[in-house]
Amino acid sequence: MHNKEIIALLLAGGQGSRLGVLTKNIAKPAVLYGGKYRIIDFSLSNCINSDIDTVGVLTQYQPLELNAHIGIGKPWDMDRINGGVTILSPYLKAEIGEWYKGTANAVFQNIHYVDKYSPKYVIILSGDHVYKMNYSQMLDFHKENNADATISVINVPWEEANRYGIMNTYENGKIYEFEEKPQNPKSNLASMGVYIFTWEVLKEYLIRDDQNSESAHDFGKNIIPLMLGEGRSMWAYKFNGYWRDVGTIQAYWESNMDLISRVPEFNLFDPAWKIYTPNPVKPAHYIGPTGSVKKSIVAEGCMIYGKVKNSVLFPGVYVSEGAEIVDSIVMSDSVIGSNTVINKCIIGEDAKIGSNVKMGIGENIPNELKPQLYDSGITVVGEKAVVPDGCQIGKNVVIDSYITEQEFPSLIIESAKSVLKGGETE
């Protein structure tokens, strides 16, 4: 086995529970994004574009879709003899078998995977974010500073700083303090969840952390503060590009909508920094004689006979004649019936919306069952759901995945209501 200078560990075990029905059956990194991609494609593509060809992907929550998506890493050119992509799921050891208890524990449990390549450095990534970043520049920065750890940071608006892990640094970028979700932030440099460690140092901390039964085994909560407390050389690397957590329904919707502006800040057309994903086997899309598309993204295999505006359509979506889709995200292979009007909705994969349906109408009041999740006026339909003909659906409504026509309580679903498997009591 050749040694690698740096290898990546991609933490893809998060549920992303604030994405509600979108992550009911898949992990957050597997959620579709931008008309073609899944969120994890950005970290994986960043790796290969930064010359990192060895990536361990740590999965835990609902890994099926994610594992199938990554496969042997072919789309990212990571089907390698030495290195490449490896899925690292929790496993049974001689006497004990356990789930990953935290981000640091997940890496701890895979020390032997890292050691196989004897890397000088490891980069810890999260599969939850959309951004394009050259990790090799961050590695150079790490080496220049002779750092033990380098944490990538981004300026966030001051009023939002209390939602992030905030790095307080000296002028030269050296970190002197880390505050998790501070009430009164002293800086607006938020951690992006991208860390480079000198492996030898990290390994020692992971082993010590494992022995501490008080620890939550989390990078942000335990490892970073402990290292700082012991005076390790830790640096903040400032990133200036587009970076989004897309952790809520609204953030997810907004970030997809960012892509349809004339010259988006987050440009997926850049030939020098391509984002890779498995390509669907579908013909180029077709706009029919009655179709019209404006300010939108449309993927392969779509057939459009209706009107599409300010929207993102994933592969294989069928829009019938007379239908109108505005300000919405429609995921792969969904069918929109004739004369149906869809306004500010997210439609999951393979959903069937009947004819003469109206979605996203009425008052904008937060969802009754989960007001903290669905409060931005966006109505969400889960995967493989069927919405009956003539249905009228309000704002902040959730239609559960796999819902059938028969499970609709009525043809009028008012704003803030939910149509769930097994009734609204769930």
Add this chain to the structure above:
Amino acid sequence: MKSAMGIILTGGKNDRLRELAEMRSSTAVPIGGKYRVIDFVLSNMVNSGITNIGVLTQYSFRSLMDHLGSGKEWDLDRRNEGLFVFPPYLAGEHSGWYQGSADAMYHNITFLKRSYEEYVVVAQGNCVYKMLFDGMLDYHIRKNADITIAYRDMFDFPKEEISFMGVMQVDDNGKVTDFKEKHKNPESTICSMGIYILKRELLISLLEECISHGKYDFVKDVIINKLGSLNIYGYRFDGYWRNLSTINAYYRINMEMLNPEIRYQLFQQHGKVYTKVKDEPPAKYNEEAEVRNSIIADGCIIEGTVINSVLFCGVTIKRNAVVKDCIIMQDSVIEEDVDIESLIIDKNVYLSRGIKLKGMANFPITIGKNAVI
């Protein structure tokens, strides 16, 4: 259909395709927004369960080789069998270029000899159609035929283009009674689709006999020559089938793909069409885009008007440009205020601001690769 192997003939130079096939085999001509012509026959074979496929290449095969690669996209990168590409070679007395389709097969007869499948499907690579070969093989066995040729009534094809094809006569029992190639005044519209099924052993002996008599053409010297002595049957196909015989046919096939019924036959029936894909983001439409009855591939950016057209990967249509009845290949850029109609634009062409150019539906203008106008 593990009992059959496949051979794809990619033919010689086709001047009737003009600029499009100047630097590429006619089977490698881009079509339908993201495909190359050969994708259809290759996918048909794969969808029929054929996993041992040889592609015989002769004329300008670089772009074809580049497209086929290891056969990964067709799931043909196999440990055993899979995809084999046979360009001409020099060895011993062999002079290099193949002198005909039979000669091409004969020079790769080792491929036939060391395969173990009982039957061979020999098919032209320059046709657009979806067909599973299972039914044809069943028919071949049921008829106890020596050779079975697929045919189609080309009543819906211009008469003058039928003269570039093989015209057959088939009796009530399905037996082929007459076969004339590229006849000036074709007597019927029953055309050979260039698909043949026969036993592998029979193909080997026919090829050996043909070459030993100094003949090199599979259709003329094997099929037509053996009409009297072998049991040759015709297998009727009624679906969509087109041969890339001329530039007009090429233009028409692309335009026919805008028809929903034909799209259904080509892309939804009888399995998928596989091809090598570029990693492009989905197409992006800006505010001013007006697109109707068109095929648009990934990576396009559209700000102008596009009507009845086929746009390949990465095409840019700028503001106020009007594109009507056009085929525009990969990475071409159509600048602001351009007004074009009935054009075939090859890869990577740049049409600068304000250009107006009109061809005719029955005489489209072709603009060659990398041109800047």
